[in-house]
Amino acid sequence: MTAPSRTKYQISLDQRYFFGRNGYLKVEGLLTDAELTELGEHSMNLALDKVDLSQLEGVEPRSVDGESPAAMEDRYFRFIQFHRHLEIHERFMLQPRVLDVLESLIGPDLMALQSMLFLKPPGKSGQAYHQDSFYIKTAPDTLCGAWIAIDDCDEENGCMSFIPGSNMDPIYLDVAQPEDTEDFQERLTEIVGVDEGREAPAPARAGDVIFFHGHLIHRSRQNRSTDRLRRAYVCHYANARSYTEWGGGNTNQLLARGSTHLPHATTKFVQT
Ligand SMILES: O=C(O)CCC(=O)C(=O)O
Numbered sequence: 710m711t712a713p714s715r716t717k718y719q720i721s722l723d724q725r726y727f728f729g730r731n732g733y734l735k736v737e738g739l740l741t742d743a744e745l746t747e748l749g750e751h752s753m754n755l756a757l758d759k760v761d762l763s764q765l766e767g768v769e770p771r772s773v774d775g776e777s778p779a780a781m782e783d784r785y786f787r788f789i790q791f792h793r794h795l796e797i798h799e800r801f802m803l804q805p806r807v808l809d810v811l812e813s814l815i816g817p818d819l820m821a822l823q824s825m826l827f828l829k830p831p832g833k834s835g836q837a838y839h840q841d842s843f844y845i846k847t848a849p850d851t852l853c854g855a856w857i858a859i860d861d862c863d864e865e866n867g868c869m870s871f872i873p874g875s876n877m878d879p880i881y882l883d884v885a886q887p888e889d890t891e892d893f894q895e896r897l898t899e900i901v902g903v904d905e906g907r908e909a910p911a912p913a914r915a916g917d918v919i920f921f922h923g924h925l926i927h928r929s930r931q932n933r934s935t936d937r938l939r940r941a942y943v944c945h946y947a948n949a950r951s952y953t954e955w956g957g958g959n960t961n962q963l964l965a966r967g968s969t970h971l972p973h974a975t976t977k978f979v980q981t
Pocket of ligand 1 (some may be wrong): 710835836841854868869927928929941943
């Protein structure tokens with residue numbers, strides 16, 4: 710049986726231009742209410758330990774005595790690369806309208822490299838100024854993040870903030886440990902000397918998706934609210950014809966759309 714045809718989601722020329730100039734683009738309401746409800750319920754079930762992860766290959770048990778705070782945090786607040794284990798993570802990583810936008814920004818051929826579900830409850834710290842291409846290197850350098858807001862977010866509960874136009878900057882190698890450990894996780898690095906005066910906060914409504922270039926300098930501060938989660942599902946993509954050594958190389962990255970001459974992984978749950 711063939712899948713029903715679907716009209717591709719098109720961004721406007723103005724939106725494409727905005728992304729090129731500023732390095733980010735918020736597309737409002739890209740997720741449906743039903744999708745949001747599903748993602749929201751799933752992330753709560755993960756947080757409350759209601760998803761049985763015990764049978765999943767490569768996923769460590771959730772309660773290990775003597776764990777470091779960093780390992781605890783990854784286990785309870787950040788679910789990294791779970792698209793390799795759970796259908797819903799792979800399905801939302803390959804959400805067709807998200808891929809439509811990425812096709813216009815970095816495509817046409819797309820690979821999906823990294824998925825991270827952040828729960829960021831009240832009091833949880835964020836990440837200091839960084840560029841994602843510092844960590845995930847691709848050649849040609851086509852890295853782009855897609856940040857799905859599961860909750861409404863603003864400066865109070867730790868939304869993202871960007872340095873507009875820094876997508877045109879090189880990758881800064883001058884990095885250090887962040888000083889303010891209430892706002893930022895100590896173990897991650899911070900670019901030295903960023904002019905905070907240029908910063909633009911990026912509030913979003915649940916269901917909005919913010920696309921951001923791999924060179925864009927960005928950060929998110931602590932969730933300072935007392936009762937608001939700031940959940941986001943963030944995935945990273947590149948043109949499928951870019952070479953990468955990140956994460957074991959191209960062989961391990963999903964071909965999300967189109968074709969490539971490079972080796973790649975295929976989806977586990979979802980038909981592309
Ligand atoms: O969601 C956040 O708070 C930070 C996300 C981020 O910095 C990233 O995905 O590179």
